[in-house]
Amino acid sequence: MRKYLLLLTLSAVLVAVAFKPVRRAYSYAFGQMAADRQRLRNGDLIFQTSKSEQSLAIQLATHSSYSHCGLVCQQNGEWMVLEAIQPVKFTSLRKWVIRGKGDHYVVKRLRDADKALTPQAWQRMLAAGQAMLGRDYDLAFGWSNDRIYCSELIWKVYEQGLGRQVGQLRHLRDFDLSNPVVKAKLTERYGRNLPLNETVISPVSIFNSPELVTVLSR
Numbered sequence: 328m329r330k331y332l333l334l335l336t337l338s339a340v341l342v343a344v345a346f347k348p349v350r351r352a353y354s355y356a357f358g359q360m361a362a363d364r365q366r367l368r369n370g371d372l373i374f375q376t377s378k379s380e381q382s383l384a385i386q387l388a389t390h391s392s393y394s395h396c397g398l399v400c401q402q403n404g405e406w407m408v409l410e411a412i413q414p415v416k417f418t419s420l421r422k423w424v425i426r427g428k429g430d431h432y433v434v435k436r437l438r439d440a441d442k443a444l445t446p447q448a449w450q451r452m453l454a455a456g457q458a459m460l461g462r463d464y465d466l467a468f469g470w471s472n473d474r475i476y477c478s479e480l481i482w483k484v485y486e487q488g489l490g491r492q493v494g495q496l497r498h499l500r501d502f503d504l505s506n507p508v509v510k511a512k513l514t515e516r517y518g519r520n521l522p523l524n525e526t527v528i529s530p531v532s533i534f535n536s537p538e539l540v541t542v543l544s545r
Contacts, residue, residue, distance in 0.1 A: 363434075363543055367406055370444045370452060371399040371542065372435045372481055372493075373420075374534055375427030384512040388502040391531035397423065398456060398481045399434065409456045411480040413464040434543035435534065443489065452488030456480070467516055468499070470526040482528045494533035499525045 377395035397410035406420040465474035500523035
């Protein structure tokens, strides 16, 4: 009996030691996020490396690790991310962050946000975003408003609500479509008829916009 109790005690100690770094890292990550919330503003743009099935193809085609993005806003005292997944919706910042690879995220903001993002301007942007709530995710990356993908959503919110075009519009043919992973995903989506002239806005195009500055990188 004494030997059995000793084994139980030893096992408990080993488990506690094994999970201590995890708890510490978990506590640090969310403690840091709590501090980061104090630096956020309505209208900030947030980027991450998605763990979705199509993420690798997007990274390869655009030569960037950032494959998903959203619009930061405060709702009833809680920081949320307006994003185009399935469907377009608001997601809590915490849930959004932990869905990305390594919990890594970057937040960007207009260089002239103090002047341009007035409360009235933000309300126009928010209205533009809310008008797209519930729309299906656009697997074909078309430019119509019937279906919406992530970078298209935030580009159109800025264009419609603020009259600003954040990120350079391109065409599908402008991306690197040579990798087998990209080719397979394109064939899955379009078959043999690739819409090479389709207007596209990628996460990295917005990320690299000279109109934006980085305010957070975790």
